[in-house]
Amino acid sequence: MLTLLLITFPLLAALILFLAKSKASKTLALSLALVEFIISLVAFYLYKHNPDSCIFWFDVAWVQSLGIHFNIAINGMSLLMVLLTTFLVPLIILSSFKNEYAKEYNFYGLIFIMQMALIGVFTADDGFLFYVFWELALIPIYFICLVWGGENRGAITFKFFVYTLFGSLFMLVGLIYLYNHTNVDGLKSWAVNDLYAAGRSLTETQQSAVFWLIFIAFAIKMPIFPLHTWQPNTYVNAPTQGTMLLSGIMLKMGTFGVIKWLLPVVPLGLEKWGATAIGLSVIGIVYASCIAIVQKDYKRLIAYSSIAHVGLISAGILSANQQGIQGAIMQMLAHGVSVIGLFLIADILFRHTGTRDVDKLGGIRSMNGNFAVLFLVVVLGAVALPLTNGFVGEFLLINGIYQFNAWAAAFAGLTVILGAVYMLRSYQHIMLGERKDSQIAFGSLASSDKWVLYIVCFVIVAFGVYPKPLNDIAEESVKQLMLNLK
C-alpha cells in the first residue's frame, strides 16, 4: 500500500497544481514534493526494519484476460531509485525559484506527473506495467522541453521524442515475445519472474534477438554510443529543470532497466553479446570525454560528461558481477546528485553573466568566494575524488569491469583521467584567472540556489565519508539479483 501511495501522491499533487492555478505554485509544489520525500523516508525506515513487509507490495488485476496486473513492489534497488527520485524532485523545484516560467502551475504539475511515472518504472513488477510507465514518463518531459525550452526546441524535442519512442517500441516487441513464451498453468503472464523464466527457456539465437530488442530501448534512454545523438542538443535546449529531470533521474530508467529487465531475462544473450555492448559503452566513454574536453558551452560540456559517466555505469552493469552492478547502483545515486548540482551551476552562471561560454568567463572566485567553494565540491564529486560520493561507485565499477576484461577496464578507467581534465580545466577557466568583460559583477547567490548547492554538497561529502547505509542495501539487493543470474 505504501508503494501505491508513493505513486498516487505525485499524481494527486499534479492535479492540485493543475486545478488550483495558484500564484504560489512554487511554494506549493515544493511542499508537496517534500511530503512525498517524507513518505519515501518512512518507506526507507520501514524497509530497514522489515524488508518483507506486505505494505511494500500491491497487486490487482488490470486486464484479466491478458494476464496484465497492476503489480508494484519495492525491493532494495527500487527503494534506492525511489529515494533518489523523491530526493531530487524537491531540489529540482527549489532550483527553479529564480526562473520565471509562464503558467508555472502547469510546469510543476508536469514535473509531478513525471515523478509518478518514474516511481512507477522503478517499482513495477509486471512487464506490461513497466512499459506503460516507461512510455508515460516520456510525455511530461516532452511537453516540459517543448513549451519551456530554448530557441530551437521544436526540432530538437521532436528528435528526442521520436528517437526514444522508436527504441521503446522495439522493447515492447521484445517483451511481447517473452510474454508469448510464458506458461503458468497454461496461461500467459506478465509477472516479472514468469518473464525471467520464459526468457531462460529460449534458445541462444532467440535470446540474442530479445537482448537487442530490449537493449536498444535502454541504450537510447541512457544514452549509449552510437545512439546518443539526441542527447546533447536536448539537454542544452531543455529548461534547466527539464535537463535535471532528464539527466538526474530519467537516465537512470535505462540503467535500472538493464539491471532488472535485461540481465536476468536473457543470460545466454548476454553471454554472447555482452562484450559487444560493453565495447560500445567504453567507446562512448572515451568519445564523449574527448568531446567534452573541447566544449565551450558549459551546459553542453556537462551533457557530454553525462554520456561518459553513463557509459561507465552501463559497462559495469553488463559485466554482470557483484562489484560491477553494485558500483553501478551507487554511481547512479551519486551521478544523480552531482549532475543536478552541475546543471544548476550552469544555470546560475547564465543568469548572472548571460553566457555559458567557458572562454568568456573567468575570475569569478574573486567576486564570490562562497560560490567558488560550493562549485569546487560539486566538481570534485563529479570527478570522483576519494571521500566524495562518486568515488565508491566508480571504484566498484572499474573493479567490476576489470574482472570482466582488463583491457575494457583500462579504457573505462580513462574516464577518471579525462573527467578530471575537462572538469577541472573548465573550473579553472570559469572561476580562476583574470576577470573577463562579460561579467561586470557576479553578486551573491539567491538563497534558493544557495540551499540547493548546500544540500548537494552535503550529500556529496556525507555519503562519500559514510556510504554504508546505501551501500548495504545495494549490496544486499545485488546479491539477490546474482542468484537470479546464476
Next chain:
Amino acid sequence: MKGLLIISALGIIAMLAEIFKFKKLLLPIVLMGIVAAYAFNFMEWNTSMSISYFDNMIAFDKMGIAFSGIILATAFFWFILANDYFEEDTNTVDHFALVLFALVGALMLTSFKNMTTLFLGIEIMSIPLYVLAASKKKDLKSNEAGFKYLIMGSFASAFLLFGIALVYGATGTFDIMQIRTYISANSQSLPLFFNAGIVMILVAMCFKVSAAPFHFWAPDVYQGSPTLITALMSTVVKTAAFAAFLRLFMVGFAGVSEMWTGILAIVVALSLIIANFSAAMQNSVKRMLAFSSISHAAFMLMVILANVRSNLSVNALIYYSLAYSFGSIAAFGIIYNVTRNGNENTDAFNGLAKRNPAMAFCMAVAMLSLAGIPITSGFFAKYFVFTAMIATPYKWLLILAVITSAVGAYYYLKVIIAMYFKTQEVETETIQVEKSQTLVIVLTTVVTLVIGVVPGLVADMFRF
C-alpha cells in the same frame, strides 16, 4: 437485426421529412432511432448465436453485434457533430437519408452470412458515399472526390463481383459457412480459378479499406470531400469494411490461408511504408490523416493476417476499430472547426493552445492515441495487434510496423507542436466551437482515455 430494420426505417422517414415538413425534428428523431437501434442490437447479445434471417443470408452473432455497436455509437456521435453540415445545405433531407442508408449497408457488412449479402452491403454503403463525397456541389475538389471515388469504387466492385462468381463456380455456393466446409473437404482438388477468385476478392476488399497499392483514391477523396464526410468515411465505413474483411477471410477462406496470407503480408508492408512516409510529407492535415488511415488499415490487416487464434484476432480488431473511430471523430471534429476559414494546412493549428485550450488538449489526446502512446486507447490497439502477430511467422512485419510507427509519431507530433509551440502570424480571434460539438469532442476524448486506462472494458468482451 432489429437495429438494422430501425436504421432502414429511419432512412425512409428521413425522405418523408421534406413532404410532411418536419425537417427540424429530423435530427432528434434520428438520434433517438440510433439509440433505439443500439439498445435492440445489444438485447440480442445473449440470444443471438443461432438466429439467422432470410434463409441464412444474414445473422447477427456476437462479432456482428459488437461491430454494429461500434458503428452505431460512432454514427450517433457523428450525427451530433454534423448537425450544422445538415443545416447549411438546401438538400438537408437527402443528406440524412443518404447517410442513414450508408449505415444500413455498414450494418449488413458486419453480419453477412452469404456473399450476395456482402456485395449488397458494400454497394448500399458505397453508393450514398459517392454522392456525399461530392455534396459540396460548387467546390471543384469535392466534385473531383466524388467522381474519383465513384470510378475507383465501381472498379473495385466489379473485381469483387468477378471474384465472387469465380468462387461460386468452384464451390457451388454463396454461403460462407458452406464454402468453409467445401474447402476443408476438397482442399486437394480446388480448381485454379478458385484461387484467382480469392485474389480478386482480396484486391477488391483492399480497395475498399484503402490499403496500398490500391490506395490511390484515398488521399484525394479524403481531402476533397467535406470534412465531416471524410470523418464518416474514415470511421464507420472503415469499421464496416474491416468487419466484412475479417469475417470473409477468417470464416470463409481460412482453409486456404496459406495462399492469401503471403499476398496480404506484402499489402501490409507496402501500406505501412507508403502511408507513413507519404503522411510525413503532407502539409494538409486532412491529407495527412488520409495517409494515416492507410497506415491504420495496415495495422488492422495485420490482425486478419494473424488470424491464428480467432478469439484474440476478433478482440484486437474490435478494439482497434473502436479506438481508431473515436480518435478520428474527435480529430475530425476539431479539424472541421479549425479549418472553417479554408486553410487546411498544419499551420491552421498554430497557437491553438492559446486560442482554445480545451480543443487543443482534445486534439493532442487524439493525436497521441493515433500515434499509439500509452495511456490512450491507441496504444492498446497497437499492443493487441502486436500480441496477435508475435505468434505468426510474419515477425518481420512487426519490426517494420515499429519502424514506421516511429515515423508516424513524427507527423502526429507536427500537429501538437503547431498547437503548443507555434503562434499565428496574423492575430485571429479565439475559435468558438458549438456546444453540442464540444460535447462530442470531449466525450470521445474521455472514451479514448478511459478505454486506454481500463482496456478490459472492451478487451474482455469475447471469452468463448
